[in-house]
Amino acid sequence: MTVIDPETELAPLEFAHTPHLAPTTPERREQILAAPGFGENFTDHMVDICWSKTGGWHRPRVQPYGPITLDPAAAVLHYGQEIFEGIKAYRHADGTIHTFRPDQNAARLQRSARRMALPELPTPYFLQSLRELIAVDGAWVPSGEDQSLYLRPFMFAKEAFLGVRAAHKVGYYLIASPAGAYFHGGVKPVSIWLSEDYARAAGRGGTGAAKTGGNYAASLLPQAQAADRGCAQVVFLDPDGNVEELGGMNIVFVKRDGTLVTPASESILAGITRDSILQLAADRGHRVEQRPFSLQEWRDGVASGDIVEVFACGTAAVVTPIGGLKAAGFEDAQPIGPLALELRQHLTDIQYGRAEDTHGWLVRLDG
Template identity: 75%
Template sequence: MTDPAPERLAFQVTRNLAATPKGEREKALESPGFGTIFTDHMVDICWSEKGGWHRPRVQPYGPISLDPAAAVLHYAQEVFEGLKAYRHADGGIYTFRADQNAKRFNRSARRLAMPELPEEFFLQSLHELIAVDGDWVPSGEEQTLYLRPFMFAKEAFLGVRPAKKYTYCLIGSPSGAYFTGGVTPITIWLSETYARAAEGGTGSAKTGGNYAASLLPQAEAAERGCDQVVFLDAHGNVEELGGMNIVFVKKDGTLVTPDSGSILDGITRNSLLELAAERGHAIERRPVPLSEWREGVASGDIVEAFACGTAAVVTPIGALKGEGFDDVQPTGSLGLSLREELTDIQYGRREDAHGWLRRLDA
């Protein structure tokens, strides 16, 4: 469902009269954690079958009122995105490859039979939120304003069909490092009982149900002393972690990443692979059998494995555990080197030769 639309929306802005005082905000930004503190405002845009996208507004952050029969509560029509706003040394606020988030948001929406949000509106919503909450973008090391756009079905009915009314929202959360221990190797639990997504399912969409499916195996991973869980497809191929893609580095310098229709197309992963290709590394996107991973580590053909995603950027994998085995992973340096290059671009410490950055406060 795609609507013809103007290039920009006329937003109504309602200021939060109970906005966080400057002193409290600055104290909160000293050590924000991840995803627990939120800015003073949010974006809200409505869609209906008859009216298309309408009533765009920036309003005080607060609870959302829903009818108990709202479709999202019963049939899970919901998609979301995740991206960051970075404070550069000159005080400017930038985001990274937001156009790719806008495109992926719409791919997810199509898979969930939801209306597509014009990319111009998606990008404009980022500017509108920063215009009122730019002071919430922290300036500390490894700190960002995490931006969470999401859309859900709000029509009240109990029939099984696509809803006819939706809400798009955008909220912001000042955040520090995703893993509290910093960028250190993590231990991965192999889930052979549960699947994250199925062939032909919603694995390639960024929708809440995929993450809900990962919570029980993630809890089991934690019970076994592991930081994250990795999933296999029905054919025994490695897919992804609960919320991150995975990349293997071979001894000849080739980077291999699992790829299929049930894996989320990671923007961070794509960016890292592009930077690696520019360094001369061969890139392979293909199914990766679990046996190839384990045997490759044992033989020395795989010299490094790392997880990557918007929140954590790059995290080395130090061990893979499963029922009856515990494989120590070789620790390489390529993943962290690519992480440094990528974050230098994101924070403005290195030239953006690709045009990936978009200034939000101008």
């Protein structure tokens, strides 16, 4: 019997399954999971769902991981109409597999789709795609310390045409890659480079709040400049001199009175990890502010001692203390404190099932 979701009035998609004829052997998979790296190896299968203007979401399937065939005139190749997400699956001590706040990833994917004139994948379909892939590739979820299965949902315009308009044919895919610990030998503070010549995304009315590849492409040149100067990341400013975010992470400032401040702007991607960290801080009694935060306020706060910690946060690294800020005309050491790592530990304990999930953030994907 088909069960209709009472909130969305949507019936589950009927997925077709095509098993891989030559899947990775258990021995080879264990070798990969022993040292998975990040984004270097992929599971045996992927999800593929089609969308068309006339047919809506259709032809859902789980199929062997492999190349995607595109017409040379596919709209994504010419106009960059695409979006993606990043989310992880965690193996708990009892062997079960869970993910973290997937409804928020689904909502952010929908917001990104809206901005990039793509169809919005309903949340039940998004969640079902995660479960369908885990059902066949659950053995790829590693069990080592700080390891996870990184899930990459993405959507792009497939229609072959060269007119400038929203595509009428779109593909949604889900692939997965085992991920090792982001930091080897423990979490270490990083230095970041201040980009004063480039922006990661246009300001008001731009695409900064959408998780779309063009924003990341725009960050690659300044990211390379940061690496040349011995920095792990780059931080961007808006036209008014306010701090925005790093190339792929949000930034948080901790003040002497315990207040956490994170920049707020319509050109900043809403970070799920950031929001979770801020909630955990609020649970501990910290005041949280989301507001414009200028570079001058940052530098003055560090110089006066009013800012006692600065850290970045995102899906991949969770939380990264910032130990230095470099720019063309200055180099400021950043204060290191205990709160960032305490919040990181609390969040990862929830994700891996070691601490109580009082907010109902975990969603089981297997079984």
